[in-house]
Amino acid sequence: MHSGKTSPFSSFSPADRRLSALYRHLEGSSSIAAMDSIAAAPTSASSAAGASVFDHVVRGPEDPILGVTVAYNKDQSPVKLNLGVGAYRTEEGKPLVLNVVRRAEQMLVNDNSRVKEYLPIVGLADFNKLSAKLILGADSPAIQENRVTTVQCLSGTGSLRVGAEFLARHYHEHTIYIPQPTWGNHPKVFGFAGLSVKSYRYYDPATRGLDFQGLLEDLGSAPSGAIVLLHACAHNPTGVDPTPQQWEQIRQLMRSKALLPFFDSAYQGFASGNLDADAQSVRIFVNDGGECLVAQSYAKNLGLYGERVGALSIVCRTADVAGRVESQLKLVIRPMYSNPPLHGASIVATILKDRNMFQEWTIELKAMADRIITMRQKLFDALCSRGTPGDWSHIIKQIGMFTFTGLNSEQVAFMTKEYHIYMTSDGRISMAGLSSKTVPHLADAIHAAVKRAA
């Protein structure tokens, strides 16, 4: 009888394993479809007589954000407008590949000395160093003291997931507080990584601004050491950011309670048009000497959406800790995808390390940010000129790619049905998907939706 190895889980009884799997499903999953799907776990598989071992697998719903594009693509109307996913569009409504990106790609593809060997588990070294500098500042003491570990990950999502898995394994507090509302994918990313998700007040529908008191109260009553997700700038979906003074208060409160900051930085440079300004929230935390996590994405600011480029940085107290943390991050990554993809990271590294290309990038970035600010103004003006009931000034006060219109899901459904406007049901619109030509159509749709409800 052979004594082969078995996994740590093999010794539990099948019943135990099913129970614990069921428990995890209920904990981690928010969709009803998922709960339905575990109702009939098979005891024996059979693919005989047309029966499938997958008979109990129900169809999952479309992702609420990415599903908007799916629905948009199906629509045949000539006036359809996709304001769902946050992908930048030009004034002509076309996707944009930055000139500096094309140049970098040209250089890379034409360089015959380049190879496609596996990257190290932590990714492209140059890319990692440059990314840390970008978000923390080139003169950051944390970098100079070697206290930062940076690993290349699959854009923002991948960086958040790897960070969350790491915390679930190695950090003593397994609760993460996320703002209410937040990006739809956040709860799933953290939940499936094994963290329990709670929320703190953030958006105030009455003012369409920040519920600062609520935020302070909720973070103030969080258990010491809890993890707190912070949007570094251009909060998604509301576009509402704390002021610098408010950020300082948040920092003091969090440090006094040893709350662990986990920044999601998906719009550096895209919010205000200035890379350093958009990194201030992160930097005030790092500069006080404390620890934090930062997930960076290059999807929007470098337009590298589909290349999946991002980085997770963990700022630690000491270089020694940073080294050990990095070694454990590798254990998270290896069984997930082994090592990250080369192409996008190479493009980023090429641009960041070349002074001219970097300059060129900042100019193109500012142009994108400015166009969005212009769209905000135009939409606001259009609604004012139509006399649409309500205060629409939040459109120009909010920052970044998205506007939280304040429209409810019924109004959104109406706009989709009657005006072929595609957006997420929470009332979020991507300003990046608007152009001067399409603003009137959107304004008409909002006007009709609001008057209809009245």
Place this chain on the structure above:
Amino acid sequence: MAVVASFGVHGCGGAGASHRGGAQTETVTDGGLSMRWYRMMWCRWWLHGGGICLMMSEAWSEIQSVRWWVSIFNLVKANSMLGTSNHSTFLAKDSIRAKSFTRASMNVAVKVSRFNDITMAPPDPILGVSEAFRADTHEMKLNLGVGAYRTEDLQPYVLSVVKKAETLMLDRGENKEYLPIEGLDAFNKATAELLFGADNAVIQQQRVATVQGLSGTGSLRLAAVLIERYFPGSKVLISSPTWGNHKNIFNDARVPWSEYRYYDPKTVGLDFDGMIADIKAAPEGSFVLLHGCAHNPTGIDPTSEQWETIADVIQEKNHIPFFDVAYQGFASGSLDEDASSVRLFAARGMELLIAQSYSKNLGLYAERIGAINIVCSSSDAAQRVKSQLKRIARPMYSNPPIHGARIVANVVGNPDLFNEWKEEMELMAGRIKSVRKKLYDSLSAKDNSGKDWSFILKQIGMFSFTGLNKAQSDNMTNKWHVYMTKDGRISLAGLSSAKCEYLADAIIDSYHNIS
């Protein structure tokens, strides 16, 4: 709080001077750790067998909280794993500033990292080999560690069709928009057709759920999560030995696994009876992980008759076959031949899982391109399964990277490029076969012991299981600067004809002189 503070004093005093760091002054920089610190100090003192002081009610109710016990557990776990370094770091003077010992005010300068208890993880056993190789300065060094193809000049190789595809893509000026969660549609179609053949019933009947994944690893991981979710309690049977990362993938996905016999050291071949017996003995409805071709690490594949028997047993026990296909085209040089095991199972109408990788056969290692394919008994089931695979990918990385997918789609979709690819693949597989022959010839010529080295010729694919044990493998590295994995696996892809004799010397020395 004051209660705990004074309690802490007592504890610290009893345990000796080195624990003296009683209170700490905490600035607004990072407060709040003091409570945890006090708890930890109390526990550490308690663990050292010191006397237990009276606990006042506040401390007592804290102790009754689950959270407190969890942190104790973590502390004990951390302590039991720690070497000396962490212990001393924790108590190191520069991390604790002892000042006045007042009640735990928020005025404590805690410089201790909250990640302080984390231990240094060991390097990856496979990828770590290349790191060690790079650090070696010896002129005769040879990297036979990771399975990445090298030319005769031992240079990495970017296929010419890949360069052509990339140039085409650049010229077309394609955008970089997000792919759908399931990946590039053109890639998904191409990859399924490559695997099954375009005219295969499973494709014609739309019974395959194909989702682009992050090369082989990522595709295996998606499947593993699906198994954990929809087949809770079901085991995956993996070969003994298998690729080192398989276990990690299933462990992280919380899928139980056990091994089936595979490699027979006596014959340096397949322990077929053992394999069949173990598959039969497994609980009904288990998943059986099979290497489609070019078994990693042994290079030993079942014959087609043996595949039939394996399929028989799997059907008998209602098991679900789960193929890892990382070398299609790379093993024999023929894409169709290398897919025959998968097609044999599909032809029986079985439902199966197949993870694919384009790392080796298209040399796209760093682009992370692969796919998970799930063959279902109906197209409806395939659609449902695909939707659930998407739900797994979305919170992991949202959608997969475009670059590698486009390269594959362009190569496979363009008849000229496709034919050129097949030629390049034959060249790569051919070079490997020829170094196998050269190594065998060198070993046979130099070794007088009469040992049968023919297993080198019989094994197939990138790897050879030399039969060397850990000590012998260490000797290969330490004495001969030959880098390989500790299980005795060498990558023929990293061997040149020019180095065969040197390698033969190293193997003979390690085999005969080290035990």
